[in-house]
Amino acid sequence: MSEQKKEIVLSGIRPTGNLHLGNYFGALRKFVAAQDDYDCNFFVADLHALTTNPDPAQLHTNAKNILAEYLAAGLDPEKSTIFMQSDIPELSEMYLLLNMHVGIGELMRTASFKDKARKALGIGTPADDSDEAFEKEIIGAATNKRVNAGLLTYPTLMAVDILIQKATLVPVGKDQLQHLELTRRFARRFNSFYGVDLLPEPKDFDFGGAPVKVPGLDGSGKMGKSEGNCIYLIDDPKVLRKKVMRAVTDEGPKEPNSPMSEPIANLFSLLELTSTPEVVAQFRDAYADCSIRYGDLKKQIAEDILKVTTPIRERVNDILADDQYIASVLRRGAERARERASKTLAEVREVMGIRPF
Ligand code: TRP
Secondary structure (H helix, E strand, O other): OOOOOOOEEEEEEOOOOOOEHHHHHHHHHHHHHHOOOOEEEEEEOHHHHHHHOOOHHHHHHHHHHHHHHHHHOOOOOOOOEEEEHHHOHHHHHHHHHHHOOOOHHHHHOOHHHHHHHHHHHOOOOOOOOOHHHHHHHHHOOOOOOOOOHHHHOHHHHHHHHHHHOOOOEEOOOHHHHHHHHHHHHHHHHHHHHHOOOOOOOOEEOOOOOOOOOOEOOOOOOEOOHHHOOOOEOOOOHHHHHHHHHOOOOOOOOOOOOOOOOHHHHHHHHHHHHHOOHHHHHHHHHHHHOOOOOHHHHHHHHHHHHHHHHHHHHHHHHHHHOOHHHHHHHHHHHHHHHHHHHHHHHHHHHHHHOOOOO
């Protein structure tokens, strides 16, 4: 009996900080659930992290932490291919090869590059954000800072991560959609230049579920690590409770059935993510008849979040204490990832005319 071939899903995360509830409910939980139905590949993008020149010791620690957090949250090395980007040397070679078909102009116009290049030079976004003005700013920068070439070619490396595994489904956030579009363009360009059908075009993928909104604690917008409004999976109970108790609220409903302000609607979103429907209904009723006490609502939210995060936090600590386990997961992941990567690389070399004599 021939087993139906599962579609290849691939996702990577830069090791720049700890995972928060937004990462968990927005992506990780879905990834964990998809492991039986898809050929799931997941990696820590430590080479991508190098583009912003992190401290080496910090990079190493962050890479280990994020891996431990993913494993603790349920990514299963028995089911998925879990690896460290820098363990796959084939990526670096294909990155060199693919760069021969990537335009410096299209890289310079990528939103993430403009953003990070300006940060590297310590300049803000000027009123004139045209491509011409940007090029003048970057190339003629009159500062003694520099924008490294790795930052420019970030999208090439990301495209290679995807194309070398021939992944067709790539779960990414909105900020990465442009990179995915470039990946498709590079694949098309490569295929048509050489007259082959080698590199499949990947699609953006959300595991088919409805998008999950995870708001932050500061009253507006979503949870994101840059905004300091985050609950991390590894926050200990004291820290977590304190953060939730400090969340922004309003003065409370004055009349029955009044509409909710954004900060309160956000707290209800958090409650819905972690509590039972009965508890949610109870607090909704209390809001509607003005008997709600925000302190009680927050206590409930904190305790229900802790029910989700506590087992994860405990497993993170166990995994971090077990270097042998981490090494064995990565060894196995690298083996599997390299199998497919080396096959694609051989095909790419052949097509481009890099052949034995
Ligand atoms: N650039 C992605 C981010 O910052 C991380 C990433 C690197 C990635 N390579 C990838 C995501 C390949 C999906 C597929 O979030």
